[in-house]
Amino acid sequence: MxxxxxxxxxxxxxxxxxxxxxxxxxxxxxxxxxxxxxxxxxxxxxxxxxxxxxxxxxxxxxxxxxxxxxxxxxxxxxxxxxxxxxxxxxxxxxxxxxxxxxxxxxxxxxxxxxxxxxxxxxxxxxxxxxxxxxxxxxxxxxxxxxxxxxxxxxxxxxxxxxxxxxxxNVYGPRQDWQGEGGVVAIFSAAMTRKEAPVVYGTGKQTRDFIxxxxxxxxxxxxxxxxxxxxxxxxxxxxxxxSTGTETSLEGLVAALRLVSGYLGPIRTCPAREGDVERSALDPSKFFETTGFRANVPMESGLERTVEWLARQG
Ligand SMILES: NC(=O)c1ccc[n+]([C@@H]2O[C@H](COP(=O)([O-])OP(=O)(O)OC[C@H]3O[C@@H](n4cnc5c(N)ncnc54)[C@H](O)[C@@H]3O)[C@@H](O)[C@H]2O)c1
Incomplete structure (x- = not known):
């Protein structure tokens, strides 16, 4: 095609x-x-x-x-x-x-x-x-x-x-981690460099990471x-x-600690304008129409992202 x-x-x-x-x-x-x-x-x-x-x-x-x-x-x-x-x-x-x-x-x-x-x-x-x-x-x-x-x-x-x-919220290799990329890219880049990730807001806010x-x-x-x-x-x-699953930013940091080995502190800043507190989208309609369901577990996705970042130097 x-x-x-x-x-x-x-x-x-x-x-x-x-x-x-x-x-x-x-x-x-x-x-x-x-x-x-x-x-x-x-x-x-x-x-x-x-x-x-x-x-x-x-x-x-x-x-x-x-x-x-x-x-x-x-x-x-x-x-x-x-x-x-x-x-x-x-x-x-x-x-x-x-x-x-x-x-x-x-x-x-x-x-x-x-x-x-x-x-x-x-x-x-x-x-x-x-x-x-x-x-x-x-x-x-x-x-x-x-x-x-x-x-x-x-x-x-x-x-x-x-x-x-x-x-x-999409994440993975080739996502911009230097400017305003996705939160996974930014946290992953910081933590693989042994730098503290910056969490805006309480860290309890959730996203549906795919x-x-x-x-x-x-x-x-x-x-x-x-x-x-x-x-x-x-x-x-x-x-x-989407995956339909909610993950908090705190949960994301915890998962990235396992993948990156970063055990240091986290920096917090006030919540940013235009950010929502919770997000997870029901993927049923796309599944019922096409038979497709997201199937990459978050741990594997994060591992592949961190591996890719490590190769970027
Ligand atoms: N990444 C996510 O988490 C996410 C979530 C929801 C929706 N989306 C949507 O998915 C799409 C792709 O997002 P992405 O994360 O790959 O973003 P990205 O910024 O990496 O890619 C967008 C591309 O569009 C190009 N572009 C921008 N303005 C253009 C113009 N006027 N003419 C031609 N090209 C132009 C940019 O150069 C860039 O390569 C976007 O429509 C975005 O809104 C992304």
Whole structure:
């Protein structure tokens, strides 16, 4: 299959590109390299450095003529979304509109667009179901929710199937640990260097951590799904991609102590604006639709992450 990954030089996209390539697919990437790295990609991945919000996008997508588009390109930093909500909106909402339109023009079979647990904000129950209240706690979450609406607006009835995949907290190799990466990457990097991890808030706040290999496997399953993903059950095209398990930041630190051997102190700082207290997403709908369930235990995922970090020097 010919597959286009937008944002394919980033953390999730580059892991997906490697996996799809080894599965025999023709893989194309469009990425503006604002956070992605060319060095993340195998030379056999056909890569164009391009902004999805720019005028060159339709022609580039037409030249590729993909069967499936996996849309991952986004402004992904919560703090950047607080500092510049307009830029966040432009990339995440208007960028999604541009990608959906370009995919529709070339009659792609399917568009899979990355959404996020951030669309729910503070949950009313755990684990969160797709139909639960959506009250994003920051501009990033608001832009992701609007991107879902725009995707449906552009593609419903067009003949191009689509889905918004609401990832929980993804971690694993190639995640940025230097800037504002995920908490697992930042804690792992600190603890493998025998430095104290910085916990914002009480440490009791929870997240639903999912290994990037599970995310790649879920997207791969969605690519080949033989049902219409846009119209399945509650909340139509939205699917949680998650484990359904809550882990506290304290619990994460404890697990990382075992993997990294770090026994030193932890630094604490006041809670950050825009962070929720609890999060875990119910993955049943995606399982019932595709038969996929996340299956990498946290200890193995953390081991692989720490091993990868150790190789980065
Ligand atoms: N990592 C997570 O925990 C997580 C959780 C939920 C949802 N998501 C979503 O998954 C997707 C991938 O996230 P990631 O963690 O790999 O992030 P990432 O920042 O590593 O990757 C995003 C990629 O998009 C590219 N990009 C940004 N703006 C662009 C633009 N205007 N044009 C072209 N390319 C552009 C960046 O260069 C980067 O390579 C995002 O849509 C994100 O919102 C991630």
């Amino acid at each position: 010919r597959i286009l990954i937008t944002g394919g030089a980033g953390f999730i996209g580059s892991n997906l590109a490697w996996s799809l390539l080894s599965g025999g697919h023709e893989v194309h990437v469009i990425d503006d390299m604002s956070r992605g790295k060319l060095s993340n990609l195998h030379p056999a991945v056909l890569t164009r450095t391009l902004d999805i919000t720019g005028p060159a996008l339709p022609e580039a997508v037409a030249a590729i003529a993909p069967d499936v588009v996996v849309h991952l390109a986004a402004q992904t930093s919560v703090s950047a979304s607080l500092a510049d909500p307009q830029r966040d909106w432009s990339v995440n909402v208007e960028g999604t509109r541009a990608v959906a339109r370009a995919a529709r023009e070339v009659r792609a079979k399917r568009v899979l667009s990355a959404s996020s647990a951030a669309v729910y904000g503070e949950p009313v129950r755990i684990p969160v179901h797709e139909t639960d209240v959506k009250k994003p706690a920051n501009p990033y979450g608001r832009s992701k929710l609007e991107a879902e609406r725009v995707l449906a607006q552009e593609l419903r009835g067009s003949g191009t199937d689509f889905a918004s995949l609401r990832f929980s 290994y990037v290999g599970d995310i790649v496997a879920a997207i791969s399953r969605a690519i080949v799904a033989d049902t219409d993903l846009a119209e399945q059950g509650d909340d139509g095209p939205a699917y949680n991609i």
